[in-house]
Amino acid sequence: EDQVTQSPEALRLQEGESSSLNCSYTVSGLRGLFWYRQDPGKGPEFLFTLYSAGEEKEKERLKATLTKKESFLHITAPKPEDSATYLCAVRDSWGKLQFGAGTQVVVTP
Amino acid sequence: DTEVTQTPKHLVMGMTNKKSLKCEQHMGHRAMYWYKQKAKKPPELMFVYSYEKLSINESVPSRFSPECPNSSLLNLHLHALQPEDSALYLCASSQGMEEGTQYFGPGTRLTVL
Numbered sequence: 001e002d003q004v005t006q007s008p009e010a011l012r013l014q015e016g017e018s019s020s021l022n023c024s025y026t027v028s029g030l031r032g033l034f035w036y037r038q039d040p041g042k043g044p045e046f047l048f049t050l051y052s053a054g055e056e057k058e059k060e061r062l063k064a065t066l067t068k069k070e071s072f073l074h075i076t077a078p079k080p081e082d083s084a085t086y087l088c089a090v091r092d093s094w095g096k097l098q099f100g101a102g103t104q105v106v107v108t109p
Numbered sequence: 110d111t112e113v114t115q116t117p118k119h120l121v122m123g124m125t126n127k128k129s130l131k132c133e134q135h136m137g138h139r140a141m142y143w144y145k146q147k148a149k150k151p152p153e154l155m156f157v158y159s160y161e162k163l164s165i166n167e168s169v170p171s172r173f174s175p176e177c178p179n180s181s182l183l184n185l186h187l188h189a190l191q192p193e194d195s196a197l198y199l200c201a202s203s204q205g206m207e208e209g210t211q212y213f214g215p216g217t218r219l220t221v222l
Contacts, residue, residue, distance in 0.1 A: 031207065043199050043213035044152065046111070087151055095140075095206035096165065099151035 002027040002092045006100035013107045016077050021103045023088030024070040031091040033071050035064050037084045038102070044087055047073075078107045111136060113214035115200050121220045124190060130217045132183040132200030140164075140206045141183040143175060144199040146216070152199055158183060159206045190221045 003026045036044035048057045050066040057064050063074045085104045089097040113134045122128050140159050144152035157165035158177040174186040197216045203209040
């Protein structure tokens with residue numbers, strides 16, 4: 001059965017303190033791993049799509065990497081505006097997204 | 110442009126009311142989705158339309174009735190809802206069910222009294 005697990009559940013960072021979020025998955029035939037950012041009461045905002053092990057993508061202070069079993073979202077020198085819940089999802093064989101529970105990140109000045 | 114729009118932003122309804130949620134995209138996407146999201150939980154898939162046909166219904170109660178009038182529009186008709194149906198309802202679209210990225214709309218915050 002396809003499964004997505006995110007850790008940690010919550011992360012509190014000082015401004016400028018870099019860290020990484022983990023997304024481990026089990027899926028028969030990866031058809032894409034997706035990272036989203038979600039602010040309270042709003043829809044998820046697309047960040048990255050990764051398709052194959054070794055792939056990396058970067059956007060401002062965020063960098064996503066992918067291995068055969070997990071993905072990392074690295075946040076470099078975060079700012080308070082990076083505070084959000086970060087969701088990881090994999091596309092299963094039916095084309096549906098299986099979401100992890102999310103990591104809530106709070107960045108304090 | 111990767112915009113999905115949803116109306117209304119907020120909706121309060123009684124258990125005997127009938128209301129509809131609307132979603133629109135102009136990216137030429139052929140797959141459209143309805144999700145339900147409760148507080149501090151990830152989005153939960155409800156329905157998928159592919160090429161304007163209902164492809165997936167995740168055993169959603171019949172008080173939720175989806176409709177896809179054309180390739181750009183998706184509606185969710187609500188009738189006789191329960192208080193536990195209060196949630197953020199999200200629409201999303203992608204190039205196809207098995208391809209492309211799903212882009213989400215801002216959501217409709219639904220409260221059932």
